[in-house]
Amino acid sequence: MVNVFRKGLGVLSGSGSCSASGSAAKFSFLTAKNTTLALLCCAFSGGALAQDTFAAFERSMATFDPGGKYLTKPVERFVPGLSLNGTITHWSDYLVSGDDDIGFRERDFRGLQMQSVVEIAASYRFSPNLELTSINHFLYDALYDVSNADGLYADRVDESFRKYDSFDRIARELYVSYRTPKLDVVLGKQQIAWGKMDGQFIDAINSMDFRESVQLEAADYEMRRLPLWMANVTYYFDDVSLNVLWIPDFEANLNPGYGAPWSSPLLPPGDDTARNNQALLDERSNPAGDRVLQTERPDWTHLSDHQIAARLDFANGALTWGLVYFYAWERDATPFITGRFSDGDGDHLIITPSHERLHHFGATSDYAWVASGVPLIGTLPMVFRAEALYTKDAHFIDYKNRGAVRAGGSGDGVSEHDTLRAALAFEFAFPSKVTAIFQPSFYYTFDWREGLGVGFGGAIGDEWNFAPVLFVSRPVQSTRDRLLLSVTLTPYLSGSNKDYQGSKTRLVASYEISPFFNGSLIYTDYSGGDDDDLFGQYQKYDNIGIELQYEF
């Protein structure tokens, strides 16, 4: 009855009263009053109608799942034992701080990505203990086709920036798992995420696709890890588990090099030169005109080239902790100087990039407790996490030595240093569902000296880096917690050479459109620091992004 009345009012105002408001010639106090009333009616009924329409739309959206209805559920019914899931995700990021050239970059573009990924995951259960899993990714970044920017040509260097078109990329994970309550054996291509922190500390097993550079977030790791073929065996004792990995496979990191939206402004030469230098793009040369030989990579046919890792975990009441060891390869090749030659341009070096062995030693721990009698808050549940990875003999480019060699001195232009990356995290559950995480992160290069480049696990551009990350999130109750707001502040402090390398601020509004659809609006700001600092170089890369996801 109420509903009928409202619809009637809407029809009336739409057909008659609203048009009366346009009769200016007959304007009088009375008509003005009537018109005002009519407008109010229009506004009210229109608003109410809009509200009703939106509510009806929401109700229909809540059960709208065409992928599940027409694909996964029918297939699962037809093939008992098969489990099928799909995800379609789209990300678009756009610069808001102009399109001026910055450093060596010809930045004549606004878009940072227009990327869509379709994930199809299938697992078939042969028995309660035996299962085959296949996870496939189909990626396409329209940015390279839509934009005519001269600064975007990374797809010429590596087609995977634009789309996945090889078995290696599309078949992300493919493994057989055999499980008993105490034993877990997983054989095949897979990704492993060790650790408990936001950020990568002992999470070091897989190489990464770093195309998003400083904007790669913890939530993206799942998508950006490069899976490896391996044997993954875990044995569970009572409160202890031992995980052993044997990894014949190897993948190098994918870095945002020439022509990528996130290519560092500090990377010479300029784009106008780089994009026309095929030897440079093919990594047969470098900006100094040196000759770069083929990279020496681990060979899976040699047993001695395989990687091995082990992890031991303990659960003891409110405390859990673990130890890890990883006999690994460096993900980025180290450019050793192995000779020199002269040509018409002068003297040059011969560089042999090589992936080198590393020993990683790590520890992880967390502890929970509830504090009582906290002023203004009362009871405060919290968790403390700690994690560290010590790496032996990481390789750094030694630019001073390289300069000396170029001038006729001796050396290979590389220096070995131990590194430490570690973090503490304090997570609090405040009233009103406010979650706060304070995570001071620390990076240190032992025996650091001026002129060192970047090495695994070490500080960037300095002896130590310190990033006290603060994350706060809160759902909006009036949306029944469907709208989640969060902010992440990442100031990057440094010493003993630099003081401050800028900061990153990330604001996210994420909304559950339906149980199957999710949307996020993300604003990322880079500020502070100098042009040659970690975040400072990206000061004009503030961007706004949207993320849409459908899971079925």
Added chain:
Amino acid sequence: MLRRFFPKMKARVGSCVLLALLVFSAQVISQQSAEGGDDSVRQTSASQTWRSVEQLTDWERQRVDLRTETPRNKDIPYLPAEPYPFTAPFTAEEMGYRTMDFTHTARWSHVMADAFGTITKAGYLSQGVTVGMIDQMLSPNAQSQIFKQPGEAYSRHMYYYTYPPKNDGVQEMWILRRSGLEAPAKLDYFAYTPSLRRVRRQPPPRRETSFPGVVQSFDDILGVESWEFDWRLLGADVLHETVRFPNNRPQITLSSANGKFYDVATDSIKLMKERYPFYREDGGVNCFVIESTPKREWLADYEVSKIIYWLDQYYFYPLRIERYDAEGKLKMVEVRIAEEENTALPNGQGFASSLVVYFDAQLDLISYSLHDAHLIRDWTEQDLAQFTPDFMRRRWLKYPQKSQSMVSVPEQFYLRPDLLEGRFPEQRPVSVSPAIAARIEAQNKTGHLVFDIDE
């Protein structure tokens, strides 16, 4: 593990004898109750189902102990001296302890599919399914919780979410701990998120705060610990319905432990299903109504002023629970349909929540949780290796219990529970906003939820 404490044969024989005695006595008592008893006929109107303490029947008076000060346990002064599970007559406090047998999740080791959902006043429906594996570490009742040392674990829960697709593979582990003044934490809480592929310890949820997007709080799920509250008897009442199905949902599909699905007519579902022997002739269940208020030395900042329970008078199964906020306003109504899932246990301890509906009377939010495909388990030593946080990294859904009990369309969602206005009016300020009252009126008139209500 159950056998160690309750050898099956003995338990079955014992429970049969007990059941026979209870059935016999209950029939006599039910007849008395159904007829109202001398006192009730004299002091209440024909339509009034509730009675104050002064209006209790003779049998009820024999069943309850109205003392508020009783001897205390010499070792743990905040516990009653009489050992759990107590004998009649029962104080309100002892009834409160008995309610601890009937937490949302059954008190014995088992596996089940928990189908759950929430609907907003506008009809936005979200649902999910999680498969729970429960390890009750000692006895299959509240005893293991009561007599553990503060901080000691008494139960371990593993949950594997299978629906909706975005949650497929999300897992949680809860290690439940007995609380104490010096050990206020009730659980260790771990989560595994497929997108992070990490097992992370989480801060324990704030106990009285609802989980994101649903009505129920952590304490609604795990139950309160009786020593943290003061208890008093308000009187007696009769419940004829708890969970209300809409008239456009004539049947529901449920699953047995072996995964076989079967349909049930919704109008045939009784408050405590078929095995409850104490129904009144009119189908109702006689209840005691008790009130608990937080002890502020235990729960200084607890944003709840009181909780009111309707307990069946024989097993003290809570069929209806009302939670009032710090200002004394009605916040949440929980109504239950129970079923005797574990017939090996005595004294009705085998009853467990089958279907629970939660109603947030301030936000007008309705949630439900339906426990399906209930499979009692006796975990072997090897099985117990599953109950560790690291087990979740394996992403192994060992028991693929399924449920087809979810709601198809918003209009078929469960109705808001009856507010039982007028019952115990001095203790129960059950007013709701005019907008919510209009929606309740509309649902009662049509027999199903109505979303387009003029506010």
